[in-house]
Amino acid sequence: MSPIQFRISLVILLVMAVSGTSFGVAVYNFLQVKSIHEDIRTSYLVRNKVDSIYIRKDRKNITNELQAIRESLEPEERSLALSDIIQSYTSNSWSLLKRRIKHFEKVEAKYIEFLLPKAEYLEKNILYYFLISSITFILGMFFLREYVAKAVFEPLLRVTTKMMDFLNGKYSYKFEVPPSNELGDLQSTFNSMAQRVLHNMEELEHLDRAKSEFLNIASHELRTPMTSIKGSLGLLTSGALGDLDPEVQNMIGIAESETDRLIRLINEILDLAKIEARKMPMKLSWNRLDEVIQESVNGLNGLCKSSGVSISCANLPDYEVNVDRDRIQQVITNLLSNAIKYSPKGKAVEVTVEQDGPGPLFIGIRDYGKGIHPDEQAQIFEKFRQATNSDNPLVKGTGLGLAIAKAIVEEHLGHLGVQSDIGEGSTFYFTLPNWRELSNNESQESQKEAA
Amino acid sequence: MRILLAEDDTNISMIAKVALEKVGGHEVVAVLDGGQAIAQIESSDFDLILLDGMMPVKDGLTVCREVKTGAKKNIPIIFLSAKSQDSDISEGLNAGAIGYIQKPFDPTKLSEEIDKILNESGVAA
Numbered sequence: 001m002s003p004i005q006f007r008i009s010l011v012i013l014l015v016m017a018v019s020g021t022s023f024g025v026a027v028y029n030f031l032q033v034k035s036i037h038e039d040i041r042t043s044y045l046v047r048n049k050v051d052s053i054y055i056r057k058d059r060k061n062i063t064n065e066l067q068a069i070r071e072s073l074e075p076e077e078r079s080l081a082l083s084d085i086i087q088s089y090t091s092n093s094w095s096l097l098k099r100r101i102k103h104f105e106k107v108e109a110k111y112i113e114f115l116l117p118k119a120e121y122l123e124k125n126i127l128y129y130f131l132i133s134s135i136t137f138i139l140g141m142f143f144l145r146e147y148v149a150k151a152v153f154e155p156l157l158r159v160t161t162k163m164m165d166f167l168n169g170k171y172s173y174k175f176e177v178p179p180s181n182e183l184g185d186l187q188s189t190f191n192s193m194a195q196r197v198l199h200n201m202e203e204l205e206h207l208d209r210a211k212s213e214f215l216n217i218a219s220h221e222l223r224t225p226m227t228s229i230k231g232s233l234g235l236l237t238s239g240a241l242g243d244l245d246p247e248v249q250n251m252i253g254i255a256e257s258e259t260d261r262l263i264r265l266i267n268e269i270l271d272l273a274k275i276e277a278r279k280m281p282m283k284l285s286w287n288r289l290d291e292v293i294q295e296s297v298n299g300l301n302g303l304c305k306s307s308g309v310s311i312s313c314a315n316l317p318d319y320e321v322n323v324d325r326d327r328i329q330q331v332i333t334n335l336l337s338n339a340i341k342y343s344p345k346g347k348a349v350e351v352t353v354e355q356d357g358p359g360p361l362f363i364g365i366r367d368y369g370k371g372i373h374p375d376e377q378a379q380i381f382e383k384f385r386q387a388t389n390s391d392n393p394l395v396k397g398t399g400l401g402l403a404i405a406k407a408i409v410e411e412h413l414g415h416l417g418v419q420s421d422i423g424e425g426s427t428f429y430f431t432l433p434n435w436r437e438l439s440n441n442e443s444q445e446s447q448k449e450a451a
Numbered sequence: 452m453r454i455l456l457a458e459d460d461t462n463i464s465m466i467a468k469v470a471l472e473k474v475g476g477h478e479v480v481a482v483l484d485g486g487q488a489i490a491q492i493e494s495s496d497f498d499l500i501l502l503d504g505m506m507p508v509k510d511g512l513t514v515c516r517e518v519k520t521g522a523k524k525n526i527p528i529i530f531l532s533a534k535s536q537d538s539d540i541s542e543g544l545n546a547g548a549i550g551y552i553q554k555p556f557d558p559t560k561l562s563e564e565i566d567k568i569l570n571e572s573g574v575a576a
Contacts, residue, residue: 220533227555228462235466238559240473263555 003181004151008144015140019133026129029122036119043108046073046082050101053089063090081107155183159190166194211277215270222266230259268400272383275407282324282411288438289361290316292325293351296332300340309343311336313351319361322434327408331416332363334401335428339367342426360414360431368425377418381406405430453496456481457488457514458503458531466558467501467531475562485509492518497526499565502548504532504539512546519547529568531556 046069049062056062066086073079081104088097233256235241237249244252274280290313297311304310321328332351339349350366372380384399402416409416409430420426454477458464461483468479480495482488486508492500500518502511509517515528530543533554540551550568552561 223533223555224460224463228460228466230555231463231466231470231558235469235473235558238474240559241469 002185005182007147007151011140011144011147015136015144019136019140022129022133022136026126026133029125029129033119033122033126036115036122040112040115042069042072043112045069047105047108050082050085050104053085053097053101059089075111078104078107078111151181152183156186159183159186163190166190208277212279215273215277215279219270222270223263226259226263226266230256230263233259265400268404272400272404272407275404275411280411282327282408284322284324284434286320286322286436287325287328289319289321289353289363289435292321292323292329293332293353293363296329296336297351299329299333300336303337303340307340307343308345309340310348311340311351312348316351316353317355318438319353319355319435320438321361321432323412323432324408328412328432331405331408331430332365334405335365335430338401339365339369339426339428342369343367344369355435360433361435362429362431364427364429366425366427371422371424372418372420372426373422374420377420380418381416452477452498454479455488455491455495455497455500456531457483457485457501457506457511459483459506460503463554467556467561470558470561471565474559475565477562483507485511485514488514489517492521492523492526499569500526500528501531501552501565502528504530504534504543512542515543515546515548527569527572529565 049065049069053062063086066082066089070079070082070086073082081100084100085097085104088094088100233252236244236252237256271280293313293316297313300311336349336351343349347368350364352362352364352366354362354364356362381402383403406416409432413433414431416428416430418426418428452475454471456464456467456471456479458467458481464481464483468481471477471479480491480497482491484507488500488502488506489509491497502514504511506514511530511532515530518524518526518528524547528548529550529552530548531552531554532539532543534540543551549572550565552564552568556564
């Protein structure tokens with residue numbers, strides 16, 4: 001048995017032994033006193049009966065009653081005295097009877113004189129034992145309470161406080177050498193637990209550092225040679241180094257465009273890795289949403305022309321959003337260029353901004369392409385996945401655009417999703433929870449400016 | 452224009468040199484570390500200095516500060532660096548540079564960009 005439990009059990013046992021025994025003795029004495037009082041009552045009854053001999057006429061009944069009482073009388077002296085009375089009564093010797101009654105009364109008086117002090121003594125005993133029992137019980141319980149408070153609740157409170165400290169980030173905490181009892185077990189368990197947590201945290205920090213280091217080195221080491229390749233190819237195709245054979249020009253053109261793709265892929269992989277590793281903090285500021293969208297649209301003029309698709313984004317409401325402007329532009333550009341790539345020639349891509357009460361803003365980008373099969377809808381947000389039903393030769397992405405867009409939107413506590421039906425086209429939408437309406441003055445001013 | 456190009460990556464240095472010579476028609480002296488850059492500046496005259504951020508011996512910032520506190524502090528300096536944080540850029544400008552061109556740069560437009568920075572800062576090209 002563990003120490004604290006053992007001590008508590010011991011105290012309870014001791015209290016029970018002393019208090020219980022005393023109580024038992026008190027009860028026993030009480031029963032004795034009760035039987036003495038019974039004796040005294042019987043004695044009075046007998047004397048009354050004996051006195052009534054002279055008055056009553058039913059001799060036979062009297063004889064029987066006295067006979068019955070005689071058998072139960074103790075000690076012997078009393079029953080003998082009563083026997084003598086019965087004998088004198090039945091033999092009608094009245095003078096003898098009178099003497100014997102007197103003798104019997106004397107014997108009874110003597111018996112009662114013997115009983116009274118005994119009863120008194122027992123009554124005192126009852127009081128004493130009852131007191132001992134109560135006091136032991138009360139003191140025992142009091143002691144127990146103090147002990148439990150000191151040995152259990154105080155340390156428990158200390159442990160709780162320390163655990164709260166740990167929870168609040170004071171990781172340096174460790175218990176003193178724990179006492180060898182249940183609370184000590186708790187403390188040492190906590191110590192081991194804390195140690196494991198700290199160990200894991202160190203490991204995580206180490207991993208985190210390694211990850212950052214890898215990302216930094218990868219960024220630099222991958223970008224440097226790509227810069228040289230791209231730069232030299234660019235100089236060659238620009239004609240700055242002299243004219244090239246058409247075939248050579250062709251080959252270098254392929255190398256250059258594939259280099260562009262590789263650079264884009266490297267940048268996107270690193271971006272995604274950084275966002276996922278939370279190494280790319282969002283620089284939040286309030287921006288006009290229509291401006292952010294318009295800038296992304298402007299950046300895609302070239303792609304629009306070459307693919308014969310237009311973008312319609314008229315009548316956007318006057319909202320401001322708290323976002324990392326460059327990153328959200330990256331999201332919109334990603335979604336728009338996807339929409340353009342998957343649109344048939346001559347169609348438009350529509351940008352809409354909707355809002356439902358105080359909830360988040362919904363920014364939707366709708367195309368009239370072939371739509372995405374429901375089975376594919378979830379997969380397209382995964383890395384290196386692309387929908388397969390494009391006729392457009394321009395679709396030659398990295399397969400990371402949507403994954404990056406999703407990561408960025410989620411960094412803004414928003415959600416990126418798609419609604420699409422085969423044959424009807426697709427709407428990619430994302431939500432921004434942090435927005436506000438432009439105040440009237442500002443929007444009027446901007447309208448004036450626009451005018 | 453006579454340009455000093457301090458860049459430790461020989462490939463990038465070669466590309467920038469070719470770009471500046473063939474596209475921009477400038478004369479370029481290329482060095483591979485900050486120490487050589489200082490030596491060149493002291494022994495020869497330049498119209499512009501292009502500095503990489505991270506270089507052996509002396510990094511770009513150190514070279515920039517030394518030039519700006521020395522006898523030839525009037526030579527304009529432009530950084531050509533892979534560091535892209537706002538703090539890096541403002542540190543470069545605070546050290547006395549007139550511009551900051553981020554790597555990777557487009558070699559066909561490098562001369563154009565340099566002219567633009569020189570015009571904007573009011574230094575005659």
